[in-house]
Amino acid sequence: MAPLLGYNTNPMKIVVDGATHLLKQLPVHVGVIMDGNGRWAKKRGLPRTAGHRAGMKSVKTIVNASGTIGIKYLTLYAFSVENWLRPKPEVSILMHLLRDYLMSEIDELDAKRVKIITSGRTNDLEARARTILLDSIERTKHNKGLVLNLALSYGGKAEIVDAVKRLSRDLLAHALKPERIDEEVLRRCLYHPEVPDADLIIRTSGENRLSNFLLWQAAYAEFYTTDVLWPDFGEQDLHRALLDYQNRDRRFGKVKP
Ligand code: IPE
Ligand code: IPE
Ligand code: MG
Numbered sequence: 001m002a003p004l005l006g007y008n009t010n011p012m013k014i015v016v017d018g019a020t021h022l023l024k025q026l027p028v029h030v031g032v033i034m035d036g037n038g039r040w041a042k043k044r045g046l047p048r049t050a051g052h053r054a055g056m057k058s059v060k061t062i063v064n065a066s067g068t069i070g071i072k073y074l075t076l077y078a079f080s081v082e083n084w085l086r087p088k089p090e091v092s093i094l095m096h097l098l099r100d101y102l103m104s105e106i107d108e109l110d111a112k113r114v115k116i117i118t119s120g121r122t123n124d125l126e127a128r129a130r131t132i133l134l135d136s137i138e139r140t141k142h143n144k145g146l147v148l149n150l151a152l153s154y155g156g157k158a159e160i161v162d163a164v165k166r167l168s169r170d171l172l173a174h175a176l177k178p179e180r181i182d183e184e185v186l187r188r189c190l191y192h193p194e195v196p197d198a199d200l201i202i203r204t205s206g207e208n209r210l211s212n213f214l215l216w217q218a219a220y221a222e223f224y225t226t227d228v229l230w231p232d233f234g235e236q237d238l239h240r241a242l243l244d245y246q247n248r249d250r251r252f253g254k255v256k257p
Contacts, residue, residue, distance in 0.1 A: 012026065012069050012070060014069070014239045014242065014243065015239075016236065016239050016240055016243050021243055021246070023069070023242060023243075023246060024246060025245065025246060026069070026070055026071065026242070027071060027198075027199035027200040027222075027242070027245055028071070028072050028073060028196055028199055029071075029072065029073035029074075029075065029195060029196050029197065029198045029199050029200075029217075030066060030071050030073070030074050030075070030198070030199065030200045030201075030202065031074075031075040031076075031077065031198040031200070031201045031202070031213060031214050031217070031218070031221065032062065032074070032075070032076050032077065032201075032202045032203075032204075033077045033201065033202070033203040033204070033207075033210075033211060033213050034055060034058070034059070034076060034077060034078065034204060034230040034233075035203060035204050035205040035207055035211075035229075035230055036051075036204050036205025036206075036228075036229030036230045036231070037051030037052045037054065037055040037229070037230055037231060038051050039051070039205060039229055040054060040055075040229040040230070040231040040232065041054070048090060049089075049090060049093040051229075051231060052090075052093060052094060052097055053097065054231035055230045055231045056097055056100070056101055057231065058230055058231055058232075058233045058234065059076065059078075059101065060105065061233075061234055061235055062074075062076075062233065062235075062238055063076075063109070063114070063146070063148060064112075064235075065235040065238050065239075066146060066238065067112060067114065067145060067146040069238075069239075069242070071146065072146065072147060073146075073147045073149060073195050073196065074146060074147070074148055074149065075119065075149040075150075075151055075195070075198065075214065076148070076149070076150055076151060077151045077154065077211075077213050078094075078098065078150055078151060078152050078154075079094055079098075079120075079151070079152045079153055079154070080151075080153075080154055080155055080211060080212055080213075081120075081121065081153055081154065081155035081158050081212070082155065082211075082212065084124070084153070092126070095125065095126040095128075095129045096129075098125075098129045098132075098133070098152070099128055099129045099132050102116075102132045102133060102136045103132060106136050106139065106140075109136075109140065109148070110139060110140055110143065112145060112146075113140075113143040113144055113145035113146075114140060114143060114145050114146045114147075114148050115140045115141065115142075115143040115144070115145065115146070115147045115148065116133075116136045116137050116140045116148050116150065117137060117147060117148070117149050117150070117192055117195075118133055118137065118149065118150045118151075118152055118191075119149055119150070119151045119152075119154050119159065119191040119192055120151055120152045120153040120154035120155075120158075120159075120191070121153040121154075121155075121158060121162075122134075122152065122153065124153045125152060125153055133150070133152070147195065149192065149195060151213070151214075154212075154213075155212045156210070156212045156213060156214055156215030156216065156218075157212060157215060158212075159190055159191055159215070159216065160186075160190075160215065160216060162189075162191070163186055163189035163190050164186075164189075166189040167181065167185070167186060167189050187216070190216060190217075195217070196217075197216075197217045197218075197219060197220065197221065198214050198217045198218050198221040199221060199222065199245075200221060200222050200224060200241065200242075200245050201213070201214065201218055201221045201222070201223050201224070202224045202225075202226070202238075202241050203223070203224070203225045203226075204225075204226055204228055204229060204230045204233050204237075205227070205228070205229050205230060206225065206226070206227040207225070208223075208225055220250065220252055222245055222248045222250065224241045224244055224245065226240070226241070
């Protein structure tokens, strides 16, 4: 039977730069801002779209590597609400690549019991891409392995606005009193309240910003940036990020006893 991704409960050994390390704290939810496709292509004198195509290979590698190591939730920032403002041909290639990715990978993802979910304004996606995405979600909805959250037409601010809209409907229907609103009530209106807050957010290509990614869920996330461009980001780079995470002292505003 195919391996079940996202369920490795044993402490995992990784080899980074020839040295073996035992991972003592594994992030439950990793978010990745997959950046630098355009620059990767430019360095090679290729069109930006070639960078996006090359980036798909890294998506496959990182999904697999995350599952193997036992990460439970992986959110990939694939397309932001702001990315709609890019030139139309680039947007159209990105939608095409999304379709290609799901069509070519769905059998393997399903066999490895990956559960696909999406965060974002799915209704805005190109119709064919949206259909394939919804089919993939439906097909994998009972899978118990790695939860692969594809952030598509996603914005952290948009997510909070959408949550407030949902909340307002309950208020208007008198199903909720304003004084009952707290963080937990709002959190439950986010796209995927069953997904815990992010523990580790990785950004490639040397940028040090969130770019509207997981604003709510990043409240106490550890941030890891690397100069590596997304199409060059491989399993070793993920392991480096996980190794760095081992030494983070997560205090959540408290003091250590
Ligand atoms: C990330 O690479 C992919 C998306 C945002 C869809 P970019 O396309 O942003 O690449 P750079 O940042 O221009 O190099
Ligand atoms: C963030 O990258 C969005 C995704 C990776 C999908 P961008 O390249 O769009 O972000 P900025 O414009 O550099 O902040
Ligand atoms: Mg970019």
